Amino acid sequence: MNFSLFYLSPELILALGGIAALFVGLASKSRKGFPWPEVFCLLVLAAALVPTIAMLTMGRVTSGTSIFGGIFAVDGLAMFFKIVALISTGIVTLISTDFFRRIRFHRGEYYALLIFATLAITTLAASADLIMIYLTLEFLSLTSYILAGYLKQDTKSNEAAVKYFLYGSIASAVMIYGMSLIYGLTGTTNIVEIASTFKVNPASYSLLYLAVVMLLAGFGYKIAMVPFHQWSPDVYEGAPTPVTAFLSVGSKAAGFAVLIRVFATGISTAILDWAGLIMVLSAVTMTVGNLVAIPQTNIKRMLAYSSIGQAGYLLLGVAAMAYSSIALPSVLLYIFAYTFTNLGAFAVVSMISTRIKSDYIRDYAGLIRRAPAAAVAMVFFMLSLAGIPPTAGFLGKFYIFAAAIQSGNSWLLALTIVAIINTIISVYYYMNVVRYMFFVKAKRIEPIEQPGIMNFVIGMTFAMTIIILVYAGPFISMAHISSGMFKGI
Amino acid sequence: MIPLEWYLALAAVLFCTGIFGVLTRRNAIGILMGIELMLNAANINLVAFARYMHPTILTGHIFAIFVITIAAAEAAVGLAIIISIYRNIELINVDKINVMKW
Numbered sequence: 136m137n138f139s140l141f142y143l144s145p146e147l148i149l150a151l152g153g154i155a156a157l158f159v160g161l162a163s164k165s166r167k168g169f170p171w172p173e174v175f176c177l178l179v180l181a182a183a184l185v186p187t188i189a190m191l192t193m194g195r196v197t198s199g200t201s202i203f204g205g206i207f208a209v210d211g212l213a214m215f216f217k218i219v220a221l222i223s224t225g226i227v228t229l230i231s232t233d234f235f236r237r238i239r240f241h242r243g244e245y246y247a248l249l250i251f252a253t254l255a256i257t258t259l260a261a262s263a264d265l266i267m268i269y270l271t272l273e274f275l276s277l278t279s280y281i282l283a284g285y286l287k288q289d290t291k292s293n294e295a296a297v298k299y300f301l302y303g304s305i306a307s308a309v310m311i312y313g314m315s316l317i318y319g320l321t322g323t324t325n326i327v328e329i330a331s332t333f334k335v336n337p338a339s340y341s342l343l344y345l346a347v348v349m350l351l352a353g354f355g356y357k358i359a360m361v362p363f364h365q366w367s368p369d370v371y372e373g374a375p376t377p378v379t380a381f382l383s384v385g386s387k388a389a390g391f392a393v394l395i396r397v398f399a400t401g402i403s404t405a406i407l408d409w410a411g412l413i414m415v416l417s418a419v420t421m422t423v424g425n426l427v428a429i430p431q432t433n434i435k436r437m438l439a440y441s442s443i444g445q446a447g448y449l450l451l452g453v454a455a456m457a458y459s460s461i462a463l464p465s466v467l468l469y470i471f472a473y474t475f476t477n478l479g480a481f482a483v484v485s486m487i488s489t490r491i492k493s494d495y496i497r498d499y500a501g502l503i504r505r506a507p508a509a510a511v512a513m514v515f516f517m518l519s520l521a522g523i524p525p526t527a528g529f530l531g532k533f534y535i536f537a538a539a540i541q542s543g544n545s546w547l548l549a550l551t552i553v554a555i556i557n558t559i560i561s562v563y564y565y566m567n568v569v570r571y572m573f574f575v576k577a578k579r580i581e582p583i584e585q586p587g588i589m590n591f592v593i594g595m596t597f598a599m600t601i602i603i604l605v606y607a608g609p610f611i612s613m614a615h616i617s618s619g620m621f622k623g624i
Numbered sequence: 625m626i627p628l629e630w631y632l633a634l635a636a637v638l639f640c641t642g643i644f645g646v647l648t649r650r651n652a653i654g655i656l657m658g659i660e661l662m663l664n665a666a667n668i669n670l671v672a673f674a675r676y677m678h679p680t681i682l683t684g685h686i687f688a689i690f691v692i693t694i695a696a697a698e699a700a701v702g703l704a705i706i707i708s709i710y711r712n713i714e715l716i717n718v719d720k721i722n723v724m725k726w
Contacts, residue, residue, distance in 0.1 A: 266687050273694045277701050284705050293709040294721050300702050301655055301718070305646055308662035311691060312639055315669035319632075322678040324687060369724045 139202040142190070142209045145183040145217055145257055152179030153250035160243005173232045176246040177225055180253065184221045187257075190214055191617065198620045205325050206264035208396070211620025215467055215613070216260035216392040219474055223384045224253040226478045229592045231377040234485050238286065245285060249381070252278040256385050260392040263400070265314045265324035268393055269307075272353060275389060276303045279382060283374040295373025302366035303356060310353025316346040326401035333406040343407050350397065351416075357390030358446045359439075361420040371439035376488060379435060380481035383442045384474050391449060391470060395463070399456060399621070410457035413450055414550050421447025421557045428564045433494045434484055437564060438477070441520055444561060445473055451547075451554055452535040458542035463618040464611070465538045469531030471610060472603050476519040476528055479596030483513045486589040496568055501577025506585055510572045512597040517565040519600050522558050527603035532558065534611075631672035639665035652706050652716040656699065663695045 140147075156175055163171040190196050191214040200209045228249060235242070255275035262268045280303065284296025318324055320343065321332040333343075355363040371379045404410060424443030431437040449469055455462035486509060487502065488494050502510040519526035522533075536554065539547040603610050638661055645658030667688045674684025706716050715721070 266683075266690055269687075270690060270694065273698065277697060280701055280705060284708060287708050288712070290709075290712050291723055293705070293712055294723055296705045297652060297709055297718070297721055300705050301652065304656070304659045304698055304702065305662075308642070308659050308666070311663060311666040312669065315635075315666045315673065315687075318670060318684060318687065319673035319677065322673075322681065322683075324683050372724050 141186065142200075142202050143207070144186040145221075146254060148179060148183040148186075149250055149254040149257065152176075152182070153247050153254060155179075156247040156250055157243050160241070160245075160247065163243075170232060172242045172246045173228060176228045176250060179250055180221050180225045180228070183253075183257070184218065184225075187214055187217045187221065191218070191613075191620075196620050199327075201263055205327060206262070206267045207258075208261050208263040211617035212392065212396060213257075213261035214620075215617035216388055217257045219388050219470060220253050220256035220260070220385050223388070223474050223478060224249055224381065226482070226592060226596065227377050227381045227385070229588055230380060230478075230482050230485050233586055233589050234375060234377050234489055237489070240285065245282075248278050248282055252282065252381065253385065256389040256392075259389045260396075262393065263326045263396065265318065265326070265329075268397070269311060269314060272310075272357070272393065273307060275357075275386065276307060279303075279378075279386060282378045282381065283370055285378065286375055289373075291373035292375065293373075295370045298366050298373075299370045302363075306352050306356035306363055309349050313346045313349025313352070316342065316349070320346070326397060329401045330403060330406065333402070337406065340407070343402075347402060347407060347409060347412075351412075354390055354394045354397070355416070358387050358394065358449070359443050360416055360446055360450065361423045361443065364420070364423070364443050367443060368436045368439040371442075372433055372435045372494070376435070376481060376485040379438075380478055380485070383438065383481065384477050387442065387446065388470055388474070391453070391466070395453060395456070395466070398453070399463070404457045408457075410454045411546070413454040414546055417447050417450035417454055418550055418553050419447075420444070420450060421554060425557045425560045425564075428561070431564070432496055434488075434496050434499065434568065435494050437496065437568070438480060438484070441561065441565070442477065444557065445477075445520070447557070448532065448535060448554055449473075451539055451550055454550070455535070455539045455542050455544075455547055458544045458547065459538045461534070461541060462538040463621070464614040465531070465534035467614040467617055468534050468611060471614065472519065472527035472531040472600075475596045475599040475603070476516050476526070479512065479593060479600060480516040480520065482589060482592045482596060483509050483516065486585065486593070487583065490583045496571055497575075499568065499571045500575040501580065502572040502583075504577065504580055504582075506583040508590065509583075509585060509593060512593045513572065514569050515597060515600055517568055521562045521565045523562070525601065525604055527600045530604045530607055530610075628672055628676040631668055631676075635665040635668040635672070638662075638668065650717050650719050652718055652721075653703075655718065656702050656706075660695060660699070663691055667691055 159175045160172045198210050259271040262271050280300045283299045286292035320338040321329045359367040421444050424440050428440035452462050452466035519528035522528045536551050539551045642658045642661030646655050649655050670684040670688045
C-alpha cells in the first residue's frame with residue numbers, strides 16, 4: 136500500500152500544491168513584493184519532478200505495472216510524459232512571470248490552474264481505463280478553456296476561449312459516444328481487458344472502425360490533427376502567449392500519450408489495422424499545416440499551423456509503431472526535442488510581443504539590432520522546428536524518418552517522402568521569420584529591453600535545443616528506457 | 625421486455641439530433657444544448673449496454689454518472705466563458721464572434 140502511494144506521489148504533490156497555490160495567491164495580493172505565487176508554482180512542479188525521475192531511473196517502474204485495479208499505469212510511457220509535462224509547465228511559469236507583469240490579473244488562480252492542468256496531463260499519461268481517460272481529458276480541457284480566456288477584458292482572449300470550448304466539448308462528446316460503443320462491444324473499460332476481449336471474440340469490423348474514428352475525434356482534437364484542427368490557430372492567436380505555449384506543448388504531448396497508450400495497448404493492429412488510417416491522417420495533417428502556415432502574417436498563427444505540421448510528423452511515427460520497434464522511442468525523442476524548441480520560440484515571441492505590442496511578423500523587422508540575443512536564439516528555434524542541424528529538431532526528425540524507413544513498409548516509405556517534401560516547404564515560412572529579423576529594415580531601432588528571467592528561459596531552451604543533438608546519448612537512452620518499460624503491441 | 629436495439633436506436637437518433645443542433649444553431653447556448661444531447665446519447669448507450677449485456681457489472685452505470693458530472697462542470701465553465709464574452713461585446717452569436725479568422 137505504501138508502495139502505491141509512492142507511485143502516486145507526483146499527482147498528490149500537484150493536487151495539494153494546486154490547492155495551496157490558491158491560498159498563496161490570496162496572501163500575496165501586492166504585485167510589488169516578492170513573487171510568491173510564481174516561486175511557489177515552480178517549487179510544486181520541482182517537488183513533483185523529483186519522484187517522477189526517481190521512479191524512472193531507480194527501476195521501480197516496469198512495463199505493465201498499474202495500481203488501483205489497473206486504471207492507473209505506472210510505466211515508462213507515463214513517466215516520460217510526466218517529465219515532459221512538468222518541465223514544460225515550469226518553463227511556461229517563467230514565461231508567465233514576464234508576460235503578466237504589466238497586466239492586472241488574478242495571479243494565484245492562474246498558477247493554481249496551471250498546476251491543475253499539469254496534474255491533468257500527468258494523470259492522463261498514466262490513465263489505462265476509458266473512464267479515467269475521459270475524466271482526465273475533460274479535466275485538462277476545462278482548465279485549458281479557462282486559461283485560454285484568462286484575459287477577461289480582451290475580446291480576442293474571450294473569443295479564443297469560446298471557440299476552444301465549443302470545439303472541445305463537441306470533440307469530447309463524439310469521443311464519449313465512441314467509448315460507449317467500445318464498452319458495449321467488450322463489456323469493460325480497462326484498456327488491457329479490452330485488448331484481451333477483442334482477441335477472444337473479434338468485434339464487427341465496421342462498428343469497431345466507427346468507434347475508433349470517434350475516439351480519434353477526441354484525441355485528435357487535443358493534438359490538433361486535421362480535420363479536428365480548426366480551433367488551434369484562433370486559440371493560439373487569442374490566448375495569452377504563455378498559455379499558447381502550454382497548449383502547444385503540454386496539451387499536445389498529453390494527446391499523444393493517450394493516443395499511443397490506447398492504440399498500442401488497447402486496440403492493437405491485430406484487432407483493427409489502424410496504421411493505414413493514421414498514415415492518411417498524418418499526410419493530410421502535415422500538408423495542411425505546412426501549406427496554410429505559408430501565408431500567415433501573425434507569428435502566433437504561423438506557429439499554430441507549424442505545430443499542426445509537427446503533429447503530422449509525430450503521427451508518422453505513431454503509424455510506424457505498427458511495424459517498427461524503434462518508432463516509439465523516436466516519437467518520444469521528437470516530443471522531447473519539440474518541447475524545448477517550441478517553448479523557446481514562444482518565449483521569444485512572448486518577450487518581443489509584449490514590448491513591441493504586436494504579433495505581426497513584419498514588426499519583427501530588424502530585430503537583430505533591437506534584441507540581438509533573442510533574434511539569434513530564434514534562428515536556432517526556427518532551424519530546429521524545420522529539422523535542420525545543428526539542432527534538436529534534426530535528431531527527432533531523423534529518428535522518426537529512420538523508424539519509418541527501417542520498417543520496410545512501402546506505404547510508410549511513401550509517407551516519409553511526403554514528410555520530407557513537407558519539411559522543405561516548412562523551411563520557407565520558418566526562414567521568412569529569419570529574413571524579417573535580419574534583412575528587413577526596421578522602422579524603429581531603439582533596443583528592446585530583455586529582462587533577466589527571459590534571458591534565462593531563452594538561454595536555457597536554446598542550450599537544450601543544441602545539447603539534445605550534440606550530446607544526444609542520454610536523451611536517446613532515456614527515450615529507449617521509457618519505451619522499453621511500456622508494453623505495447 | 626424492450627429489446628436492446630431500441631435503446632441503441634434512441635441513442636443514435638439523440639446523438640444525430642445533437643450533431644444537427646450543434647451544426648445549425650448560431651447561438652452559443654444553443655450549441656451547448658446540442659452538446660448535452662450528444663452526451664446523453666452516450667449515457668443511454670452506456671446504461672443500456674450495462675443492463676443488457678453485463679447486468680452484474682456496474683461499470684457502465686458508473687461511467688454514465690461520471691459523464692453526467694463532467695457535463696455539469698462543462699456547462700458551468702462554458703456558461704462562465706459565454707458570460708464573459710457577453711460582457712464585452714453583448715453578443716453570443718457565434719457567427720459574430722469572428723475577430724480572428726484564417
